[in-house]
Amino acid sequence: MSAIQPEGPRARKPALKLVKTQELSRDDWLAVRRTGIGGSDAAAAVGLNPYMSALELWLDKTGRADGLPRPDPADTTSPTYWGTLLEPIVAAVYTQTTGNRVRKVNAVLRHPTIPFMLANLDREIVGARDVSILECKTAGEFGARLWREGVPEYVQLQVQHQLAVTGKQAAHVAVLLCGQALEVFRIERDDALIARLIELEARFWHYVETDTPPPSDGSESADRTLRHLYPGHGGTVDFTDDRRLSSVFADLVAVRDEIEARQAIEAQLKQQIQQAMGEATRAVFETGEVSFRRSKDSSTIDLKRLLVDHPKFEAQYATSKPGSRRFLIST
Numbered sequence: 001m002s003a004i005q006p007e008g009p010r011a012r013k014p015a016l017k018l019v020k021t022q023e024l025s026r027d028d029w030l031a032v033r034r035t036g037i038g039g040s041d042a043a044a045a046v047g048l049n050p051y052m053s054a055l056e057l058w059l060d061k062t063g064r065a066d067g068l069p070r071p072d073p074a075d076t077t078s079p080t081y082w083g084t085l086l087e088p089i090v091a092a093v094y095t096q097t098t099g100n101r102v103r104k105v106n107a108v109l110r111h112p113t114i115p116f117m118l119a120n121l122d123r124e125i126v127g128a129r130d131v132s133i134l135e136c137k138t139a140g141e142f143g144a145r146l147w148r149e150g151v152p153e154y155v156q157l158q159v160q161h162q163l164a165v166t167g168k169q170a171a172h173v174a175v176l177l178c179g180q181a182l183e184v185f186r187i188e189r190d191d192a193l194i195a196r197l198i199e200l201e202a203r204f205w206h207y208v209e210t211d212t213p214p215p216s217d218g219s220e221s222a223d224r225t226l227r228h229l230y231p232g233h234g235g236t237v238d239f240t241d242d243r244r245l246s247s248v249f250a251d252l253v254a255v256r257d258e259i260e261a262r263q264a265i266e267a268q269l270k271q272q273i274q275q276a277m278g279e280a281t282r283a284v285f286e287t288g289e290v291s292f293r294r295s296k297d298s299s300t301i302d303l304k305r306l307l308v309d310h311p312k313f314e315a316q317y318a319t320s321k322p323g324s325r326r327f328l329i330s331t
Contacts, residue, residue, distance in 0.1 A: 012167035015109035018118065022106045026073075032108050034061050036118040037201050042161035043154035045204040046197065050146070050154060053221035054204055054214045059229060061208045068228045083138045086176060090136040091123050093182050094174040101126045102134050111165045114198065116205045119165035125172065131186065133162055133171035144177045151175075151185045157197065159187045164194045232325045253331055 019032055033041075043049035044057040059065045075081055091102050102123040111117035123134040137155065139147055146152040151159075151173050159171045173185045207214045213229070216222040239245045274292055277283050281293045307314050 013112035015119065015166045016112055017107040018110040019108050020106055021108060021120070029108075033118065033120075034063065036110070036116040037061075037161075037205060038108075038118045038120055039158040039161045039165075040120075042197065042201065043157040046157065046200040047217055048154055048157060050152075051221065053217050053219045053225065054207075055216050056221045056225040058204070058207055058214055059225050062211060064229065069224065079138070079140060079143065082140075086138050087122060087136045090138065090174050090176050090182065091134060093176075094134060094136070094172070094184060097182060098172070098184060100128045100131070100134075100172075109165055112167075114202075117161070117165050117198070117201065119162045121162060121166075131170045131172050132168040133159070133166065135159055135162070135171060135173045137173060137175040138179075139175055139177050141178060147175060147177060147183070151187065156187060160190060160194055160197060161201075163187075163189045164198065227325055230325075253329065256329065 021029060024032070037045050041057055044052040044054055047054050056065075056068075059068065072078060073081060073084070094100070095102055102125055105121045105124045109119040109121070111119075121133055122136045125132055125134050135155070135158065155173060159173060163169070163171060169189050171187050173187060174182060175185070176182050204214065206212075216226060239249075273283065273290060277290075277292055282291050283289060
């Protein structure tokens with residue numbers, strides 16, 4: 001694949017409006033998104049999204065994701081729900097903080113010369129000469145850790161993708177941390193990074209166009225995608241003459257043995273500290289500390305006994321839970 005040369009500011013063309021979204025249903029909007037790579041897809045497409053693998057993204061783009069566990073947009077315990085709900089508030093507080101006016105862009109945008117590159121902007125900044133795009137984010141207690149050193153890499157890639165599609169020079173990222181602190185970051189267009197991003201996105205899109213799954217990456221996302229893609233209908237496949245896969249299997253066995261040995265060492269070292277602590281619940285060391293506390297008491301239902309005393313409950317309240325594939329090694 002040949003290198004893509006960075007564009008100069010004068011050579012940039014504005015994005016094309018692919019479709020208006022005011023009256024578009026969520027299903028239709030998702031269908032439009034499947035026709036290309038959007039900003040929120042960019043990091044996953046190049047293997048740098050901590051929450052989604054390229055394989056899971058491919059599953060979605062090829063229409064195979066039905067039935068795959070996904071966050072429910074109406075689930076009030078989901079970060080996705082709160083991110084969507086709080087987006088207008090983040091935008092309003094951004095305006096209050098910076099003085100920059102913003103407006104919604106009710107359209108899916110397409111790169112003027114690269115059809116698979118799409119963008120759906122949170123907000124367009126109006127009247128500011130030096131910044132044009134606003135990306136709104138929220139982060140809870142756990143997600144906020146990714147923002148300690150600035151904008152996380154996967155968000156930076158999302159914004160660079162948006163700048164590539166729109167031809168703009170700079171964007172602001174406004175993030176609401178733990179529901180009480182708004183921080184604003186500026187991201188400048190990086191043409192060298194964009195050129196590399198386009199190359200890697202084109203490679204991913206080739207997997208989509210050729211209906212070829214990209215390599216798995218060891219993530220939880222890839223694991224659940226493989227289980228969904230290949231539920232396992234039986235049969236045996238013979239890899240004894242496949243030198244590459246036989247080598248992979250040998251490496252897997254060696255790594256498993258090393259992990260078991262390391263875990264045994266870890267348990268012994270942990271127990272040495274626990275024994276030295278005695279009744280203490282906290283210990284400090286030159287380079288850190290540990291805690292060894294008892295959890296709060298809790299109560300549970302003795303389900304086995306309940307069903308013995310009330311056997312009719314089993315049929316009345318039974319639910320079906322589909323089985324999952326287990327990966328077992330024999331040598």
